Amino acid sequence: MSTVIATRGLAKQYGRLHAVDGIDLDVRAGDVYGFLGANGSGKTTTVRMLLGLVLPTRGEIDLLGERMPRAGRRVLPRVGALIESPAAHGHLSGRENLALLDAAGPGGSRRDRRRRVADVLDQVGLGGVGRRPVKAYSLGMRQRLGLAGALLRRPELLVLDEPTNGLDPQGISEIRELLLELHRGGTTIFLSSHLLAEVEQLCTRVGVLDRGRLVLQDDLAILTAPTGATVVRTPTPERVRAVLDGRVAAVDAERVVVSGGDAAEVNALLVRAGIPITGLAPDRPTLEEVVLAAAATSADRVERAP
Amino acid sequence: MIAVELRKLFRRPRTWATIAVLNALPVLVAVLLVLTDLAPRPGEGPPFLSAVLTNGALYPLAALAIVLPLFLPIAVAVVAGDSVAGEAQAGTLRYLLARPAGRTRLLVAKLVAVLAFVLVTVVVVAAVGYLVGTTLFDAQPVAGTSVSGTSLTPEELAVRTVLAIGYVAVSMLGVAAFALFFSTLTDSPLGATMGALVVLVTSSLLFTLDAASPIAPYLPTRYWLAFVDFFRDPVLWRDITRGIALQGVYVGVLLAAAWANFTTKDITS
Numbered sequence: 001m002s003t004v005i006a007t008r009g010l011a012k013q014y015g016r017l018h019a020v021d022g023i024d025l026d027v028r029a030g031d032v033y034g035f036l037g038a039n040g041s042g043k044t045t046t047v048r049m050l051l052g053l054v055l056p057t058r059g060e061i062d063l064l065g066e067r068m069p070r071a072g073r074r075v076l077p078r079v080g081a082l083i084e085s086p087a088a089h090g091h092l093s094g095r096e097n098l099a100l101l102d103a104a105g106p107g108g109s110r111r112d113r114r115r116r117v118a119d120v121l122d123q124v125g126l127g128g129v130g131r132r133p134v135k136a137y138s139l140g141m142r143q144r145l146g147l148a149g150a151l152l153r154r155p156e157l158l159v160l161d162e163p164t165n166g167l168d169p170q171g172i173s174e175i176r177e178l179l180l181e182l183h184r185g186g187t188t189i190f191l192s193s194h195l196l197a198e199v200e201q202l203c204t205r206v207g208v209l210d211r212g213r214l215v216l217q218d219d220l221a222i223l224t225a226p227t228g229a230t231v232v233r234t235p236t237p238e239r240v241r242a243v244l245d246g247r248v249a250a251v252d253a254e255r256v257v258v259s260g261g262d263a264a265e266v267n268a269l270l271v272r273a274g275i276p277i278t279g280l281a282p283d284r285p286t287l288e289e290v291v292l293a294a295a296a297t298s299a300d301r302v303e304r305a306p
Numbered sequence: 307m308i309a310v311e312l313r314k315l316f317r318r319p320r321t322w323a324t325i326a327v328l329n330a331l332p333v334l335v336a337v338l339l340v341l342t343d344l345a346p347r348p349g350e351g352p353p354f355l356s357a358v359l360t361n362g363a364l365y366p367l368a369a370l371a372i373v374l375p376l377f378l379p380i381a382v383a384v385v386a387g388d389s390v391a392g393e394a395q396a397g398t399l400r401y402l403l404a405r406p407a408g409r410t411r412l413l414v415a416k417l418v419a420v421l422a423f424v425l426v427t428v429v430v431v432a433a434v435g436y437l438v439g440t441t442l443f444d445a446q447p448v449a450g451t452s453v454s455g456t457s458l459t460p461e462e463l464a465v466r467t468v469l470a471i472g473y474v475a476v477s478m479l480g481v482a483a484f485a486l487f488f489s490t491l492t493d494s495p496l497g498a499t500m501g502a503l504v505v506l507v508t509s510s511l512l513f514t515l516d517a518a519s520p521i522a523p524y525l526p527t528r529y530w531l532a533f534v535d536f537f538r539d540p541v542l543w544r545d546i547t548r549g550i551a552l553q554g555v556y557v558g559v560l561l562a563a564a565w566a567n568f569t570t571k572d573i574t575s
Contacts, residue, residue: 048400048572048573048574051400051403051404052403052404052406053400053403053404053572053573053574054572054573054574055570055572072406073406073408076404076405076406077405077406079404081401081404083400083401083404084397084400085397086397087396087397087398087400087401088396088398089314089396089398090396091317091318091319092317096317100310100313100314101401101402101405103307103309103310104307104310104402104405104407105307105402105405105406105407105408106406149401
């Protein structure tokens with residue numbers, strides 16, 4: 001599998017502040033990569049470095065096999081991006097905004113511009129918006145327009161920073177479907193977010209940034225692999241403890257963690273003993289638990305120096 | 307890229323509002339002159355204004371002289387100051403550069419758009435001035451009188467008017483360069499515009515100060531009114547050429563600084 005984003009020792013320093021401190025990203029073709037981190041952990045700075053907006057202090061970036069920011073003119077037309085919030089000229093229509101953005105750089109041919117703009121507007125659900133100026137758009141519509149801009153040239157890589165910001169639940173699920181569909185079509189997606197649930201539902205690989213350092217980078221399936229224990233839900237935890245003496249690792253109200261990953265075997269034992277069971281599942285860490293274990297406190301806490 | 311920037315500039319309602327406001331003052335002055343018939347005496351007030359009562363064909367020049375000291379530089383500073391900082395403030399700069407528009411190309415396109423604005427504005431002011439002058443005043447479009455008192459043929463007058471319009475446009479380039487440079491420094495278009503205006507006000511103030519006479523020849527506004535010299539007979543080239551050279555130096559240095567800053571800058575807007 002080829003590498004789509006590779007950074008080596010990527011660092012950005014603002015004065016004495018190490019915003020990004022030597023990270024080695026590894027995003028492969030076909031990934032939906034969830035880039036997680038608290039506010040202020042360096043996600044946005046990293047995304048901006050990938051796109052050539054912020055120049056790294058140290059380190060190297062390879063984007064689609066070419067060195068950034070030097071090869072930006074060749075590489076960036078193959079990348080679609082939504083950086084922080086969407087932005088458009090308020091007095092122009094969404095259509096006009098997209099046409100101007102497309103005309104502003106290489107790799108978007110003029111001949112089929114009108115058709116491509118119409119296609120992406122349909123794709124994000126703004127096909128019928130007409131000539132209304134962007135300043136009359138709702139937050140969700142602006143977000144969709146931003147996504148349309150990212151999709152305009154059928155990019156191989158999508159770099160999205162909080163793409164469901166400002167959308168209602170229906171909109172979020174719609175955009176998630178759209179991203180999954182693009183992914184099935186072969187687009188690699190780099191999704192920067194602090195919404196763990198969103199990442200858990202979409203992503204195949206996860207990287208966690210904590211105060212400028214990449215503390216975790218692995219397949220989601222490996223990170224949330226069964227721990228070899230079984231979680232039993234029962235109204236009578238003390239009876240479970242009596243039957244499975246020595247195998248009970250933890251009891252938390254009606255939730256009992258039993259060692260041994262074979263849920264069927266645990267189930268058989270408990271049923272034979274006549275213990276009522278309301279739920280039974282192999283124990284898996286949630287992404288939230290994984291992230292909280294890997295990353296320390298929120299970076300927007302500013303503590304007094306000791 | 308240049309076409310994109312021109313479209314953005316001239317599809318923006320604010321651009322035309324600025325040009326309209328800019329034309330309001332000379333029109334108002336013309337109406338007042340017609341109603342009161344009180345022209346400033348020769349040598350007083352804005353150049354050419356004393357002459358327009360006898361020849362309305364000179365009103366384009368009077369109109370330029372009216373807007374030149376304040377209105378025109380403000381308009382140019384607003385547009386040029388907005389060029390990069392405005393995109394930064396709206397958040398569109400990061401999308402343009404990630405498109406990728408190329409930083410040098412974007413800066414050049416912005417510069418060309420500002421130049422186009424300067425030219426369009428100056429030409430519109432002159433054209434509206436001509437219309438107003440020929441309808442409100444007695445026009446003798448066939449001939450004119452030079453500032454030196456000799457008469458000019460219509461051809462001479464036309465050529466000199468075009469040259470004067472060109473010179474005013476060149477004078478505005480210095481303002482545009484200051485504002486564009488400041489525009490690459492800040493994410494606030496207002497800040498960039500104010501920066502350029504501070505330079506102009508400082509320059510105009512120092513120009514009137516005797517103690518500042520050693521540096522007077524290098525002040526950006528020093529030769530602005532030299533366009534009057536096109537209407538002397540013969541044309542007095544000394545201040546005109548100095549004015550063009552001075553604007554050239556300012557534009558060159560400031561654009562180099564703007565380029566050096568913009569191409570190495572972290573875009574965090």
